[in-house]
Amino acid sequence: MTRPLAVYVHIPFCTYKCGYCDFNAYAGLDAIKLDYGQALLREIEANRSLLEGRTVTSIGFGGGTPSEVPPAQIAAVVAAISNIATLDPTAEVTLEANPGTCTAEAFRELRAAGVNRLSLGAQSFHAAELRFLDRIHSPEANAAAVRLARAAGFESIGLDLIYGLPGQSPASWAASLDAALALGPEHISTYALTVEEGTPLARRVAKGEVQPLDEDLVADQYELATERLSAVGYEQYELSNWAWPGFESRHNRTYWTDGDYLGLGAGAHGYLGGERYENAAHPRDYIAAAAGTGRPLPASLKRYTPSPATAMSDWLSLRLRLLTGFRPQEFEAKFAVTLESAVGPVLQECLAAGILARDPRIRLTRRGRLLHGEVAARMLAHLESVPPQVAACPS
Ligand code: SF4
Structure with missing residues (x-):
């Protein structure tokens, strides 16, 4: 019996590159979005022999901002995977969405395409904190995105929050947690802000323009989240993740439990039978590889077995x-x-x-x-x- 397979699909586009972000994400590449969608379909086809006979238990669209591309592109990827592999009838199909790029129509189309779980990058419910993070959305957009998602039929919604912001008070963090809870998400992820090398935020810290929050205060905020979320019935199942029972992320569990996953798209990582690989990071290089004009796919650019x-x-x-x-x-x-x-x-x-x-x-x-x-x-x-x-x- 073959091991079940998770599939990660990287969508590297963002409206604006946030100052704290060191993900493989790019602003200003709208012109290549359609080519990128075609490249993903080519990469799926190039992995046909690997997908055939496998049961796909989850698909995760991450980024970047997957809600930046037309839902038809997402639908085409889900269809292409399920045309070759067997998509488990209970498969979790998650899409990360930025509350600033959500529309009722897009959510309806995504739901119809088989996406059954949304992970919304709310990050904070304070306008000043969202501005500091360079987020393109407002606190009100967080609530609106949840409403639109519910109206489109999503029964599994996760909210991501960031704590440990410079100058963030316990009261401000508690207020964001409470605002998130008031929206009734099935899943909540909390991440401490980290100053990643090479980012605009790291440069601001180096110049003394921004003072990172004291480590002990960051730890207190983590404790606050643990208490607040468990007090209202969320179960913490992972260091950064809380969920209602039955709504834990199935896709991420594959990463944590040594499961096989195929990574598709620019810079995507995969782990298959103990071997790891990494695709070309820049979307243009990835598109060239998928078109056969760059270094070849499937996913053979950096392949290695860890020591x-x-x-x-x-x-x-x-x-x-x-x-x-x-x-x-x-x-x-x-x-x-x-x-x-x-x-x-x-x-x-x-x-x-x-x-x-x-x-x-x-x-x-x-x-x-x-x-x-x-x-x-x-x-x-x-x-x-x-x-x-x-x-x-x-x-
Ligand atoms: S929206 Fe997310 S992926 Fe895009 S730049 Fe901001 S933090 Fe990075």
């Missing part, structure tokens, strides 16, 4: 993002080494410090959730300095 240390570290880092953690036997079945022999000293240290718990699943404690990055970095450093002896890889 055992990296593969183990990735696996542990992703599993620890889930609040349920993992059973040591799952790690051992995958890598044919004991967890102790791979990361024993780091594990013991984190257990003793109350960052990890073992019950018998290994998972981050509530305090440990704030230290996930540090735990993952230490595990990787240990795996690289003391490589475990892999007997055989059973997968």
